[in-house]
Amino acid sequence: MSYLYLTILFPLIGFVLLAAGRNNLPEKVSAIIxxxxxxxxxxxxxIAGMDFVNNGSVSQTQHLWTxxxxxxxxxxxxxxLDGLSLLMMGMITGVGFLIHIFAAWYMRGEEDFARFFSYFNLFVASMLVLVLGDNLALLFLGWEGVGLCSYLLIGFYYANPSNGLAAIKAFTVTRVGDVFLLIALFLLYQEFGTLHTATIVENAHTVLAGNxxxxxxxxxxLFLGAAGKSAQIPLQTWLADAMAGPTPVSALIHAATMVTAGVYLTCRTYTVFQMAPEVLQFISITGAVTLIVAGFAALVQTDIKRILAYSTMSQLGYxxxxxxxEAYQAGLFHMLAHAFFKALLFLSSGAVILAFHHEQNIFKMGGLFKRNKFLFACFAIGGGALAAIPFITVGxxxxxxxxxxVWVQGQNVALYNCLYWxxxxxxxxxxxxxxxLIWVVFFGEEKTPYHEIKGVTYWGPLSILLVLSTAVGALLKEPVAKIxxxxxxxMFNVPEALESGxxxxxYTAVGIALAGLVVGIILFAFAYKAVKAFANTCFGAGLANILRNAFGFDxxxxxxxxxxxxxxxKxxxxxxxDNLWLVLPAIVEGGHKFTSSRQTGSLREYASSMSLGVVVxxxxxxxIQVVGK
Incomplete structure (x- = not known):
């Protein structure tokens, strides 16, 4: 437990050293730091986690200063440090470390190499502050830290104006959610007199019972704040554009850090939500709508990273x-599983992009199965986990x-039955x-020449993530449930009478997912000409445009x-x-110009003016005389 602060301190030191050194540090030194x-x-x-488990998994607090x-x-x-923060800390540092190793390979030769890793280290440190803080004020500090880092990393290639706009969009949209979160913190402090998380969780049932x-x-x-970070409707529009940053950034944001913050917040403060069942239903509806919108949008994307971005949005909906x-443990384990297979998919997509000379359009790739079977294995396992292929994948x-x-809840509340379907x-x-995605990239006609890629820092992290994305990763389910x-x-309690149902x-969900796989095989492996013909019709083109733009929220x-x-x-x-106050001097100036124009020096005009004045x-x-009588 005494080592806990070091998990934050080391990335902060790395950030300071890299930010101070910047262009003066050699690439290898920057990578090592x-x-x-x-x-x-x-x-x-x-080490902190092992101490926690050896000490009976009892929640512990390390106070540093006020x-x-x-x-x-x-x-x-x-x-x-409790079970939830241990899970998050392990996911952030473990998956984050693998992404950092891969990034050292991927970013090799890039300009501002040290600047990139300084932002990367700060991102990890901020996320750790978010999940390890014992009060919501400290959580909010880390919350804003990851927002800042996402802005810096999404706009890393700032020379391209569109990347800068994407960074601004992400920063602005997530700030909307942050305002809602700040309002929630004010409300909590007003009622509880503290922002200490444990106090709020333990007393929510009594403090909020009367109102x-x-x-x-x-x-x-609280949920709207979480929706901003975790890209749920209506604050989801930033996530796809966040692909403007380097691919390891996408992996870090989507797998281990920023988008998981909202899920963590809702689970951390679950007792507050239990006092508002209507909001719990609203959360499930929002997740369901988001996963459907994202699923349809992913069907027609051509950018490999945007397909994965919409898949992230969809999985967050689940x-x-x-x-x-109220199946919090199921949601959190899916978050961990998603970190494994989504990091695998994003890093693999980065390798594919480099192999095809920075090409991101899947229809300009093709034929990769013959060239690199390791990447095919990564995509097959990662994609299988994403599609929840039974028994062999963690998904x-x-x-x-x-x-x-959700089906069990649907037996009591009809709404959840609809959400299940x-x-x-x-x-x-x-x-x-x-x-x-997999068929076009690996079995489509090769459109771009393949470039050989190699290096232990490339295949090492992918190999570890590949194993964790299989059923091996599912072995963590029981330990995660215990902590x-x-x-x-x-835990989600299932009545004995409903276990069979x-x-x-x-099994129904698995069967329909496999049916989707069969449909995909038919459409893209055997009937792709018919798909293209439909896409070229007026209706098909219009539908594709709607889906490509994710139903036009932007x-x-x-x-x-x-x-x-x-x-x-404007x-x-x-x-x-200010212009309103300028009316008075404008009137004075106009009067001055008018009277000045009358000063002509002509006696005839002066005499005429005096005569006119006498007549008036x-x-x-x-x-006056007539009116007076």
Missing amino acids: GVGAVGLSALFAL WFSAGNFAPGISLQ HSLAIWTALM MFMAVGA FFSKDAILGA TGVVGAFLTSIYTFR LTSAKIP MHNAE ALYNIVFVKPYLLLA ILGRDPI LLMILIV
Whole structure:
């Protein structure tokens, strides 16, 4: 436990050294610092975890110092280690370390190599602060830290304006969610008098019991904050554009860090949500809608990274369905499984991109099976886990547990029965677009010359992730359940009478996912000409355009928010308030110009003006006399 702070300290030291050295550090030195810092963090995370388990898995807190003091509010820089934070810490440092190793290979020869790894180290440190902080103020510090790092890394290639815009978009959209989270923190502090997480979790059932309306608003604000980070509708539009950054960035954001923050927050504060069942239902609905929208969008994408981005959005939808169904442990294990196979898929896609000379369009690749069977194995296992191929992939053991739990809830609340079938449809779509991706890249006609790739820092991390994405990764399910139970994250209880029905529901989901695989094989391996012919029709082209743009959320937000904001900014840029006060001097100036123009020096004009004035005065006097009588 005494080593816990070192898990954060090493990446912070790495960040400082790399940021200070920048262009003065050789590439090898930068790689050693950047990778070594996270490696040491993972090592001490392992040591702290072993101590935690050996000491009976009892929650422990390490107080370092008081952050600041304002009246009765004095949040500490204190780190908490329990089952949930141990799971998150292991995932962040373990998967993050593998991504750092791969990044040292992938970014070789790139400009600003040290700058890249400085941001990478800060990202890991910020995420660790988020999950290890024992209070929500410290969590919010890490929350904003990962938001900043995502902006810096998504816009890493800032010379391209579109990359800068993507970074700004990610920063802005997630800031909307952050505002909701901040409101939730204000509400919690008002009611509990503290932001200490354990105090809030333990007392939520009593403090919020007397004010159901407050419980609903607090839970809703917490979820909307989580939705921003975890790319759930309506705050999902940033995730696909985040692919502008280098591929290892996509792997780190999508697998081990930023997008998992929202799932962690909702599970960490689960008792607050239990006091608002309506919000739990809303969370499941949001997750279900998100996974369907993302699934359809992934069907027609041509960029290999955008396909995987929409698949991430879809899998996060499953996790939030689990949270809404109160199957927290199932959602968290799927988060861990997703970290394995999504890191594998993103890093493998990075290798594919380099092999095809930085080409990202899958229809300009092709024929890779003959060239690199190792990458095919990585995609086959990673894609199989994504599609939850039964028994041999870790995704089967995590996703089907979620669908089974949602089905059980559907026996009491009809809404969840509908959500179960929505999740099944999502699994069907996942199988189709996953097969499409693998078939086109590995078995399509070769369009771009293949470039040989090699190196232990390339295949080493992929090999480890490949093994963890198989059924071997499922061996972690019971240990994860034990440490989560020790953290008082409740298990999902299935009534004995529903156990058989739940298993049947899981088998149904597996069967439909396999049917999706068969449909994918038919469409893309045997009937691709018919698919292309349909895509060239007016209806097909229009439908593809709608799906490619993910149902037009960007266009809608552009009309509703962006354009009115730009118009308002343009109006205010001219400072209308200041211009209003300029009316008075304008009147005076106009009067001055008019009277000045009358000073001509002509006696004839002066005499005429005086005569006109006398006539006007006489007329006024006559009118006054008449009115007076």
